[in-house]
Amino acid sequence: MSEERKLAIEVKDVSINYRILNSVSVRKSFLRKRVHEEVFEAVKHISFEIEEGGILGIIGQNGSGKSTLLRSIAGVFAPNAGEIDLHNHSVSLMALGVGFKDNLSGRENIILSGMLLGFSEKEILEKMDEIIEFSEIGDFIDRPVRTYSSGMHSKLAFSITAMLETDIMLVDEVLSVGDERFKKKSLAKMKSLINDKNRTVIIVSHSIPTLKELCDKVLWIHAGEIKEMGEPETVLKNYVEFMK
Numbered sequence: 001m002s003e004e005r006k007l008a009i010e011v012k013d014v015s016i017n018y019r020i021l022n023s024v025s026v027r028k029s030f031l032r033k034r035v036h037e038e039v040f041e042a043v044k045h046i047s048f049e050i051e052e053g054g055i056l057g058i059i060g061q062n063g064s065g066k067s068t069l070l071r072s073i074a075g076v077f078a079p080n081a082g083e084i085d086l087h088n089h090s091v092s093l094m095a096l097g098v099g100f101k102d103n104l105s106g107r108e109n110i111i112l113s114g115m116l117l118g119f120s121e122k123e124i125l126e127k128m129d130e131i132i133e134f135s136e137i138g139d140f141i142d143r144p145v146r147t148y149s150s151g152m153h154s155k156l157a158f159s160i161t162a163m164l165e166t167d168i169m170l171v172d173e174v175l176s177v178g179d180e181r182f183k184k185k186s187l188a189k190m191k192s193l194i195n196d197k198n199r200t201v202i203i204v205s206h207s208i209p210t211l212k213e214l215c216d217k218v219l220w221i222h223a224g225e226i227k228e229m230g231e232p233e234t235v236l237k238n239y240v241e242f243m244k
Helices: 026-031 066-073 106-116 121-135 138-142 150-163 180-194 208-214 232-243
Strands: 007-021 037-051 055-059 081-085 091-095 168-172 200-204 217-222 225-230
Touching: 007 066, 007 200, 037 066, 037 081, 037 200, 037 217, 037 225, 055 066, 055 208, 055 232, 066 091, 066 168, 066 200, 091 150, 106 121, 106 138, 106 150, 121 150, 150 180, 180 200, 180 208, 200 208, 208 232, 217 232, 225 232
Parallel strands: 055 200, 055 217, 091 168, 168 200
Antiparallel strands: 007 037, 007 081, 217 225
């Protein structure tokens, strides 16, 4: 009998909308009984599933809905329609501008982020030195995150998620930020995490070589819809041709 297939992520007919208020003056807004709203469909009826241990890459033009979809899978916000089932797996989102409190220090943000991921304070403190060392941000660890450069922010975000390992890792462009040496170090760490056959990973990236090297499937999103999903070589080739 063949081994039963275990799913880690099911995305079922998910749609995500944004409401856009038209720009009007304060006086006009008082005079109008209703302010006209426009609805922007960022993600439109997307469905896919990933087995435990699967590595999915997501590619698409800026504004195609990639990061919006990823944040919804992470639970940052709920979809307007459809369903996302993580089958009780723990999940972490590695992305710039998500989860950090600007007025707290890097050290305090490590504790806060770890607790939001479901780890106890004891477990986080046991990993604290390892996270700080990997991040390479030195004395800035005890300074407010608002003083960090985007590169330092991404280093700390990557280090927290990489050292506090969850069942599902969602990575949004963080591998492409920072100096070349840290990029190589991050890629090596990501490869070691991926080697765990029980860990499921989704990587949003514009880097064709990264997606080719790391992923076993690629999802191409265009204007909020699935354009193609399949083998990395085929999907990425078609994407490059489309973008010419």
